[in-house]
Amino acid sequence: xxxxxxxxxxxxxxxxxxxxxxxxxxxxxxxxxxxxxxxxxxxxxxxxxxxxxxxxxxxxxxxxxxxxxxxxxxxxxxxxxxxxxxxxxxxxxxxxxxxxxxxxxxxxxxxxxxxxxxxxxxxxxxxxxxxxxxxxxxxxxxxxxxxxxxxxxxxxxxxxxxx
Amino acid sequence: xxxxxxxxxxxxxxxxxxxxxxxxxxxxxxxxxxxxxxxxxxxxxxxxxxxxxxxxxxxxxxxxxxxxxxxxxxxxxxxxxxxxxxxxxxxxxxxxxxxxxxxxxxxxxxxxxxxxxxxxxxxxxxxxxxxxxxxxxxxxxxxxxxxxxxxxxxxxxxxxxxxxxxxxxxxxxxxxxxxxxxxxxxxxxxxxxxxxxxxxxxxxxxxxxxxxxxxxxxxxxxxxxxxxxxxxxxxxxxxxxxxxxxxxxxxxxxxxxxxxxxxxxxxxxxxxxxxxxxxxxxxxxxxxxxxxxxxxxxxxxxxxxxxxxxxxxxxxxxxxxxxxxxxxxxxxxxxxxxxxxxxxxxxxxxxxxxxxxxxxxxxxxxxxxxxxxxxxxxxxxxxxxxxxxxxxxxxxxxxxxxxxxxxxxxxxxxxxxxxxxxxxxxxxxxxxxxxxxxxxxxxxxxxxxxxxxxxxxxxxxxxxxxxxxxxxxxxxxxxxxxxxxxxxxxxxxxxxxxxxxxxxxxxxxxxxxxxxxxxxxxxxxxxxxxxxxxxxxxxxxxxxxx
Ligand SMILES: Cc1cc2nc3c(=O)[nH]c(=O)nc-3n(C[C@H](O)[C@H](O)[C@H](O)COP(=O)(O)O)c2cc1C
Ligand code: FES
Numbered sequence: 001x002x003x004x005x006x007x008x009x010x011x012x013x014x015x016x017x018x019x020x021x022x023x024x025x026x027x028x029x030x031x032x033x034x035x036x037x038x039x040x041x042x043x044x045x046x047x048x049x050x051x052x053x054x055x056x057x058x059x060x061x062x063x064x065x066x067x068x069x070x071x072x073x074x075x076x077x078x079x080x081x082x083x084x085x086x087x088x089x090x091x092x093x094x095x096x097x098x099x100x101x102x103x104x105x106x107x108x109x110x111x112x113x114x115x116x117x118x119x120x121x122x123x124x125x126x127x128x129x130x131x132x133x134x135x136x137x138x139x140x141x142x143x144x145x146x147x148x149x150x151x152x153x154x155x156x157x158x159x160x161x162x163x
Numbered sequence: 164x165x166x167x168x169x170x171x172x173x174x175x176x177x178x179x180x181x182x183x184x185x186x187x188x189x190x191x192x193x194x195x196x197x198x199x200x201x202x203x204x205x206x207x208x209x210x211x212x213x214x215x216x217x218x219x220x221x222x223x224x225x226x227x228x229x230x231x232x233x234x235x236x237x238x239x240x241x242x243x244x245x246x247x248x249x250x251x252x253x254x255x256x257x258x259x260x261x262x263x264x265x266x267x268x269x270x271x272x273x274x275x276x277x278x279x280x281x282x283x284x285x286x287x288x289x290x291x292x293x294x295x296x297x298x299x300x301x302x303x304x305x306x307x308x309x310x311x312x313x314x315x316x317x318x319x320x321x322x323x324x325x326x327x328x329x330x331x332x333x334x335x336x337x338x339x340x341x342x343x344x345x346x347x348x349x350x351x352x353x354x355x356x357x358x359x360x361x362x363x364x365x366x367x368x369x370x371x372x373x374x375x376x377x378x379x380x381x382x383x384x385x386x387x388x389x390x391x392x393x394x395x396x397x398x399x400x401x402x403x404x405x406x407x408x409x410x411x412x413x414x415x416x417x418x419x420x421x422x423x424x425x426x427x428x429x430x431x432x433x434x435x436x437x438x439x440x441x442x443x444x445x446x447x448x449x450x451x452x453x454x455x456x457x458x459x460x461x462x463x464x465x466x467x468x469x470x471x472x473x474x475x476x477x478x479x480x481x482x483x484x485x486x487x488x489x490x491x492x493x494x495x496x497x498x499x500x501x502x503x504x505x506x507x508x509x510x511x512x513x514x515x516x517x518x519x520x521x522x523x524x525x526x527x528x529x530x531x532x533x534x535x536x537x538x539x540x541x542x543x544x545x546x547x548x549x550x551x552x553x554x555x556x557x558x559x560x561x562x563x564x565x566x567x568x569x570x571x572x573x574x575x576x577x578x579x580x581x582x583x584x585x586x587x588x589x590x591x592x593x594x595x596x597x598x599x600x601x602x603x604x605x606x607x608x609x610x611x612x613x614x615x616x617x618x619x620x621x622x623x624x625x626x627x628x629x630x631x632x633x634x635x636x637x638x639x640x641x642x643x644x645x646x647x648x649x650x651x652x653x654x655x656x657x658x659x660x661x662x663x664x665x666x667x668x669x670x671x672x673x674x675x676x677x678x679x680x681x682x683x684x685x686x687x688x689x690x691x692x693x694x695x696x697x698x699x700x701x702x703x704x705x706x707x708x709x
Contacts, residue, residue: 031477034459035442039401066460073461073618074442076401092363093562094520096608097596130445130612132402133366135520136178136215136527145404147181 011051019044020052024059034062034070038077047078075130083118083125085163088142092131099153100139104128106153107141110160123163169204169246170224172287176211176373177405178366178527183235184219190235194242204246210286210374214257214274216526222287227269230255274525277544279506281514282490283530286374291409294416297377303422305496306384310430313496318389319345322492324500326512331357331448331485332560332589333665334578340482343472344390347480352392355476355483356383358399358406359453361445362561363612364592367516368486370528372399372406375490376413380436382489384427385496387434390482395436398453401443410438445616449664450483451475452618463620464664487516487591507533511577515591522597524549531576538572541595552597556681560589562609563669565676566602585676601697602681603639603688606674610635613670624667627658631674641691641703648678648685 011017023040027033037056042048048071057064071077089095089104104115107126111119118125134140137149141159148159173179173188188206195201212220217231223241228251230241237255244250257272269275280286289296297303309318323338344352356379360368372379383395399407414436417423425433439457441447447456451465454476475481491513495503504512511533517540520526524546531540537557541547548554557567559576565586567574574580581587596605610632619625634651637643655671662668678685687694691703 032457032459035456036440036459039440039442069461070459074444076443091608091611093558093594093605093608093612094364094592097521097594097600097605130361130443130616131363131365133360133369133400134178134181135364135366135518136218137181138520138526149178149181 011049011055016044020055021059024056028059034060034067035074038067038071042077047081049079081118081122084123085143086125086127088127088129088132090130090132090134090138090140090142091128092135092138094131094135095139098138102153103139103141103151103156106156107160110157124160167203167205170207171204171221172207172209172212172224173221174210174212174219174287175208175291176215176218176370177403178211178215178370179218179220180405182218184221187219187221187233187235187238190238191242194238195246198242198247200242200246208290208292209288210291211283211370211528212287213278213283213528214525215528217257222269226251229257229269229272231257273543273546274529277535277539278530279514279532280530281494281506282371282378282487282516283374283528284494285378286370286528289375291374291376292412294377294413294420294422297375301497302377302493303381305493306381306388306422307428309385309388309496310428310432315345315389315391318385318496321500322389322495325495325503326500326510327488327491327495327503328511328578329485330487330491330515330591332362332587334588337484337488340472340484341386341389343470344392344480344482347473349480350391351479352390353476353479353481354383354387354390354392354395355450355453355457355471355481356395356397356486356489357448357450357453357483358397358403358486359441359448360400360403360486360590361448361616362563362590362592364518364520364558364594365561365590366518367528367591369400369403369406371486371490371516372403373409376409377417378490378493379410379486380413380417380423382492383436384423384434385492386482386484386489388432390480392482393433393435395434396439396457396476397436398439398441398447398457401440407438407440414438444618445612446618446664446666449666452664453483454481461618463618464666466663508575508577510579515576515588517591517593519545519593519595521595522548522550522552522599523595533577534575534580536573536575537567540576540593541572545595548595548597550597552599554595555598555600556596556602556677558586558594558596558673559592560587561592562612563666563672564589564592565672566680567676568680570680585672585679587672599695599697601639601693601695602677602684603635603693604695604697606635606677607632607639609673610670613666617666617670621661621663621667623658624662624664624670627654627662627667628670630654631658631671635674638685638688639693639698641688641693641698641700643689645686645689648689651678 027037053067057067113119139151141148220231222229319341327337328334358368444462446452447462449464452462456462471481507513514530516530613628614632617624617628658671
């Protein structure tokens with residue numbers, strides 16, 4: 001997991017630079033590729049820093065404003081470093097009527113953070129997700145790739161302990 | 164050849180996978196090997212069986228016994244009792260069984276008997292990762308038949324005659340949409356399959372793709388043949404990992420078998436499909452926003468007209484169709500328009516796939532003929548309301564759909580009837596709420612969603628959703644007056660006509676219907692009481708004009 005795109009002297013010394021350049025040259029000249037490129041770039045760096053966005057704009061020959069516009073439009077992209085584990089609590093209606101709000105409150109309490117915050121140790125970021133289509137198991141929460149269904153307030157401590 | 168005496172079908176749909184169906188499958192395999200049964204019993208990974216809330220589920224054939232909420236600890240017992248000794252493990256069974264050997268067949272159990280499976284015909288029966296199984300179940304025959312016997316215009320005519328209407332929300336007649344696209348000028352045309360499925364409480368497209376990906380591909384090929392497109396794109400939600408994997412795999416298999424690519428099945432027809440991932444924006448399900456997104460831009464809806472059929476992707480004629488709509492096509496071509504019209508009601512033909520969620524015993528995926536009543540769906544298929552609670556309301560069509568109350572339980576579920584009561588079939592979400600919920604609190608939950616998902620492009624939607632939320636929030640705190648309710652009404656009417664796309668136009672629907680059917684409960688909040696005891700009324704103002 002990243003702390004910043006680079007803690008030292010900028011993107012050009014970042015060890016992940018070759019990976020970035022490989023993605024950029026793969027999609028160069030491909031019309032409409034910006035979103036797919038940002039997906040890949042975010043999976044390399046964990047988030048889309050200003051520097052990374054500048055490089056993408058330059059390489060794909062699109063205005064930086066467009067890259068920034070797209071990066072801020074879609075909720076899967078983030079412009080800030082994220083905690084090591086991203087917790088998403090679904091507040092879709094199906095989850096809401098099965099007690100998702102209480103789940104969210106309990107997580108806030110246990111981690112001592114508020115919604116959209118990252119814990120001081122950089123371990124957890126707490127977010128609300130929209131319906132992820134697992135409503136059959138409501139209420140649902142995700143931690144990075146893992147999805148937990150039928151979450152109860154009483155089992156949250158146990159789930160968080162795994163991370 | 165090995166003789167197989169039993170098949171065990173395990174659901175590997177995403178809901179069940181999340182409950183560990185894959186590790187259960189591996190444990191079962193190990194147990195069968197241990198007991199020396201591996202040669203005679205076959206394990207098949209299938210798509211969704213429908214009882215998502217009770218997952219993971221498995222069905223043992225030939226008996227057709229369904230076990231639900233199976234855990235790793237249950238595996239030895241299932242193998243020992245059922246597979247070795249032939250006795251059912253009753254505590255895990257869903258269907259009633261009166262005698263030792265008498266059992267209601269699965270398709271006769273209350274959950275299944277009222278269902279009619281057209282789109283889900285293979286779901287839970289074949290292995291979705293195998294093109295051979297799809298073909299063995301009759302797959303790709305409709306495509307072969309169409310290429311061989313029908314002109315594109317004839318395919319369009321059959322679909323028109325079938326009366327099929329779009330299942331993505333708007334309900335536009337599919338045959339007509341294809342006709343417009345076919346007749347639009349230009350030789351370069353596109354077919355887009357809309358699998359963005361962002362409506363809260365909806366996961367049908369996901370489970371259709373996961374359970375039977377080739378059915379969607381075949382439907383797309385038929386659509387492309389009809390409109391004259393040689394390029395198709397499936398726009399899938401970025402979060403739907405398993406759908407993406409299954410689609411990519413199915414596309415690869417179809418290419419290898421000559422069912423996608425150049426000169427399909429030796430005909431003049433060439434067609435290929437790409438998968439494009441969404442990035443988390445509800446509005447991108449709207450067809451013109453989706454097109455913007457495929458073009459790599461912010462997903463802001465376009466002004467219509469021109470409609471996509473005239474100028475869609477890259478300005479070329481484009482047909483955007485929902486996953487479920489396309490999944491109906493192979494059956495319509497195979498059995499004919501007449502057959503399709505015989506299912507459902509006079510004006511709403513065919514079946515509808517619903518995701519049944521909320522406070523209902525059998526939450527999950529169902530497919531029923533159009534025109535079935537809400538009562539049948541909730542009380543019979545859904546098994547009623549759990550925990551001794553009472554039914555309070557249902558919301559059909561997703562968050563932008565209307566709320567229905569107890570007095571609407573006998574309304575037939577079809578396009579016309581639901582719109583009479585201010586609701587819609589929409590995406591097929593069917594959310595059931597019991598009497599522990601407060602109508603004002605729920606309305607706030609709906610509105611929070613719209614505030615967040617409004618793309619911000621046009622003012623009536625961006626500001627309107629926020630203002631609606633603020634007023635309802637005020638009501639929930641007991642700080643509103645009767646005039647606020649009038650204001651909601653007025654603002655809602657403005658929003659229904661002024662925004663650019665249906666997101667803003669439909670956002671007031673749940674609010675209006677909720678306030679119409681639950682007026683007394685809403686007005687109680689003006690007097691500082693929440694009858695359900697959910698809203699925090701500390702600091703409420705007493706209102707004289709309520
Ligand atoms: C805000 C909004 C979200 C939508 N989301 C979806 C969606 O997730 N899936 C879908 O098929 N249609 C969605 N639609 C409807 C599409 O615009 C379009 O009508 C549909 O894809 C056409 O396919 P059909 O004719 O097969 O229904 C949405 C519409 C709006 C206004
Ligand atoms: S509402 Fe939470 S997963 Fe659908």
